Amino acid sequence: MTVRVETDASKCRGCxxxxxxxxxxxxxxxxxxxxxxxxxQDLGVxxxxxxxxxxxxxxxxxxxxxxxxxxxxxxIYRVDEEKCVGCGACVAACPFGAIRMDPVTEKPxxxxxxxxxxxxxxxxxxxxxxxxxxxxx
Amino acid sequence: xxxxxxxxxxxxxxxxxTAGKVSIKPLNFGDRLRRFIGGRGMGSKTLYDSVGxxxxxxxxxxxxxxxxxxxxxSLAPSASRAVFTGKSPLTGIFGDANIGGHFGPELKYAxxxxxxxxxxxxxxxxxxxxxxxxxxxxxxxxWGKDSWETQRLLREKHKDDMIKVACIGQAGExxxxxACVMSHGHAAGRTxxxxxxxxxxxxxxxxxxxxxxxxxxxELTKRAGRKFVELLRNDPYAWIQARTYxxxxxxxxxYEKASWGVNNYRQARYDGLENLTxxxxxxxxxxxxxxxxxxxxxxxxxxxxxxGEFAGTKTTGPEYFxxxxxxxxxxxxxxxxxxxxxxxxxxxxxxxxxxxxxxxxECFERGLITKKDTGGEDLSFGNYQAIVRTIEEIxxxxxxxxxxxxxVLKAVEAxxxxxxxxxxxxxxxxxxxxxxxxxxDRYYANRYLLSPRGGDHLRMQNPEFKFYGGFAxxxxxxxxxxxxxxxxxYNAMQDILGICRFSACTYxxxxxxxRNKCSAQVEMFNAVTGLDYSEEDLMKVGDRTNVIERLFxxxxxxxxxxxxxxxxQLKEPLPDGPNKGSIADPSPIKFYYKVREYDxxxxxxxxxxxxxxxxxx
Numbered sequence: 001m002t003v004r005v006e007t008d009a010s011k012c013r014g015c016x017x018x019x020x021x022x023x024x025x026x027x028x029x030x031x032x033x034x035x036x037x038x039x040x041q042d043l044g045v046x047x048x049x050x051x052x053x054x055x056x057x058x059x060x061x062x063x064x065x066x067x068x069x070x071x072x073x074x075x076i077y078r079v080d081e082e083k084c085v086g087c088g089a090c091v092a093a094c095p096f097g098a099i100r101m102d103p104v105t106e107k108p109x110x111x112x113x114x115x116x117x118x119x120x121x122x123x124x125x126x127x128x129x130x131x132x133x134x135x136x137x
Numbered sequence: 138x139x140x141x142x143x144x145x146x147x148x149x150x151x152x153x154x155t156a157g158k159v160s161i162k163p164l165n166f167g168d169r170l171r172r173f174i175g176g177r178g179m180g181s182k183t184l185y186d187s188v189g190x191x192x193x194x195x196x197x198x199x200x201x202x203x204x205x206x207x208x209x210x211s212l213a214p215s216a217s218r219a220v221f222t223g224k225s226p227l228t229g230i231f232g233d234a235n236i237g238g239h240f241g242p243e244l245k246y247a248x249x250x251x252x253x254x255x256x257x258x259x260x261x262x263x264x265x266x267x268x269x270x271x272x273x274x275x276x277x278x279x280w281g282k283d284s285w286e287t288q289r290l291l292r293e294k295h296k297d298d299m300i301k302v303a304c305i306g307q308a309g310e311x312x313x314x315x316a317c318v319m320s321h322g323h324a325a326g327r328t329x330x331x332x333x334x335x336x337x338x339x340x341x342x343x344x345x346x347x348x349x350x351x352x353x354x355x356e357l358t359k360r361a362g363r364k365f366v367e368l369l370r371n372d373p374y375a376w377i378q379a380r381t382y383x384x385x386x387x388x389x390x391x392y393e394k395a396s397w398g399v400n401n402y403r404q405a406r407y408d409g410l411e412n413l414t415x416x417x418x419x420x421x422x423x424x425x426x427x428x429x430x431x432x433x434x435x436x437x438x439x440x441x442x443x444x445g446e447f448a449g450t451k452t453t454g455p456e457y458f459x460x461x462x463x464x465x466x467x468x469x470x471x472x473x474x475x476x477x478x479x480x481x482x483x484x485x486x487x488x489x490x491x492x493x494x495x496x497x498x499e500c501f502e503r504g505l506i507t508k509k510d511t512g513g514e515d516l517s518f519g520n521y522q523a524i525v526r527t528i529e530e531i532x533x534x535x536x537x538x539x540x541x542x543x544x545v546l547k548a549v550e551a552x553x554x555x556x557x558x559x560x561x562x563x564x565x566x567x568x569x570x571x572x573x574x575x576x577x578d579r580y581y582a583n584r585y586l587l588s589p590r591g592g593d594h595l596r597m598q599n600p601e602f603k604f605y606g607g608f609a610x611x612x613x614x615x616x617x618x619x620x621x622x623x624x625x626x627y628n629a630m631q632d633i634l635g636i637c638r639f640s641a642c643t644y645x646x647x648x649x650x651x652r653n654k655c656s657a658q659v660e661m662f663n664a665v666t667g668l669d670y671s672e673e674d675l676m677k678v679g680d681r682t683n684v685i686e687r688l689f690x691x692x693x694x695x696x697x698x699x700x701x702x703x704x705x706q707l708k709e710p711l712p713d714g715p716n717k718g719s720i721a722d723p724s725p726i727k728f729y730y731k732v733r734e735y736d737x738x739x740x741x742x743x744x745x746x747x748x749x750x751x752x753x754x
Binding site: 010031033034038125 | 211212239246268285289298299321322345346347348349350352355424425426427428429430431432433435437439441451452453
């Protein structure tokens with residue numbers, strides 16, 4: 001079971017294939033703005049931003065609606081879209097900039113590890129993303 | 138109900154800077170779009186229809202067209218390109234510049250396939266495109282800022298660090314004739330589109346978008362894309378060399394074959410310049426690699442200089458062009474200086490290829506200019522500090538930089554007629570580092586003569602190619618000419634689809650792979666659009682695009698008499714190196730005019746051809 005996606009910013013070249021694939025897998029639309037992974041770019045910098053699966057996550061703490069929760073069955077953080085009011089407190093709280101709002105649903109985009117086999121890791125052509133599995137960590 | 142096939146974002150944006158107005162029109166898959174499809178095709182057609190011989194390239198009547206490829210921003214790999222098209226302030230003829238990176242895809246995600254900018258703003262403005270919401274805003278705080286700083290400030294202002302920006306640096310503001318449009322270290326480099334933007338008082342275009350490019354089939358696009366990527370993956374030239382060294386690897390090929398000019402093409406031998414290798418760049422300076430949108434190659438190098446007088450320099454690049462021009466062509470072996478020169482060109486927004494420093498150095502060595510003209514600068518070949526300082530002067534039109542800031546032909550006018558033999562250009566645009574006299578480029582070099590942009594290397598591949606696997610010599614010239622035309626049409630097809638030239642052509646070892654890449658692109662086009670085009674259909678669009686660009690220049694008074702080499706290439710045999718004694722060979726071009734069915738007298742499109750290709754409305 002994958003517990004998190006590890007990023008290596010020194011290998012990332014900023015092609016955004018991860019984001020295309022993520023959005024395609026989750027909302028059936030290849031659009032980076034709706035992906036649960038994003039790549040920040042500046043001079044000499046390409047940094048993938050994705051949930052690092054904190055042990056005591058600030059986003060969960062910040063959510064007054066209790067809409068963000070840990071799925072105990074598989075250790076995946078999920079958004080209860082019924083409870084979520086789209087206030088953006090989780091976005092502001094995440095110290096890694098890993099949560100964004102979906103511009104269409106106006107609900108937070110939180111990595112769900114694709115249920116255990118993250119698509120982004122599979123498509124990265126530069127080996128900048130790796131799965132850390134339970135037995136490894 | 139829209140009749141648009143997949144691939145199109147669906148809207149055109151018209152910006153009238155004089156009136157300060159923007160208008161949005163839906164894109165219609167009508168007669169015009171069917172004939173020219175997208176990207177460079179639509180850019181060139183729109184320019185032909187909007188701008189005539191009476192138009193001053195720097196005047197408000199010139200238009201600046203940004204057109205994205207049909208596949209740009211889709212799931213098709215290596216499709217990231219957009220084209221900036223306008224009448225060139227450098228050459229006075231057809232101008233366009235193709236850019237990779239992330240700007241083109243973002244523009245489509247914001248909903249726009251094309252942007253047509255006309256007029257002139259009374260004060261500096263930038264265009265803010267936030268999905269469908271478009272506004273013109275004051276660029277007072279951005280004016281005077283370099284390209285990286287402009288991007289940073291716009292992201293801060295709009296509180297979104299994912300905004301994609303295309304902007305001019307100081308060179309565009311100061312009207313340097315060969316100023317670029319820059320986006321995140323990528324350049325719409327040649328023909329001075331940054332000067333057009335600057336003349337319109339338009340500092341930047343900032344874009345944010347969240348609408349996907351519509352696909353007829355995601356699955357079929359991915360399947361066709363995998364075929365394209367497989368071809369790259371199985372080619373060590375693309376998958377190993379390009380991914381390690383970027384385009385600077387061509388320096389090493391050039392060194393082996395002595396195909397690049399040294400000291401303003403006076404020589405071909407690299408004596409004393411042996412350290413100019415891609416491996417030395419990698420070893421000492423390349424810190425990481427960057428990629429354009431959705432490309433598995435990532436061939437853009439990022440360098441840092443950590444010691445010496447240029448310590449602290451950080452830049453994307455240098456590309457092979459800077460390596461050639463600021464290296465061997467300027468007699469310089471200091472790699473850190475090349476990196477610094479590239480960095481300044483990127484920040485100020487200057488086309489590396491038209492800086493004309495090798496020309497100035499030869500004039501200096503021959504005594505046509507002296508320290509009195511250069512403000513005390515010693516412009517001897519190899520003076521690496523002079524290279525860096527001269528770029529600075531060009532961007533701000535300071536001192537001797539003002540002489541070089543309007544391009545090589547204006548520099549000849551300023552220095553005097555006796556300097557003309559040392560201007561290594563075609564139609565006012567300096568050409569690639571490759572010397573047209575070297576054997577590897579014998580016929581290939583003729584692309585400099587035939588490109589509608591002037592001395593430009595990107596419209597055609599080597600008609601004698603087996604690329605890096607060797608060369609097919611001794612072909613009849615008609616066949617050479619047919620291959621030239623095929624490549625011109627194929628390259629235009631990539632620019633229409635938004636596919637990168639490097640992926641589609643230049644990073645190829647085996648010639649049959651070019652044909653396979655071509656069919657993979659046709660397959661991707663059909664998968665995204667849902668249309669059923671044959672290779673021939675798409676090549677015909679490429680054909681139209683090439684001919685309408687030639688027609689634009691014909692209307693500006695250009696003929697086959699302008700498709701000529703500087704005397705050095707024709708009359709001065711190479712003095713050294715493996716190709717010693719050879720001169721340029723333009724003999725295939727008269728066969729080329731014939732294959733293109735151009736007029737025998739003028740080398741321009743005939744009325745019959747114009748009609749048959751349905752170029753006009």
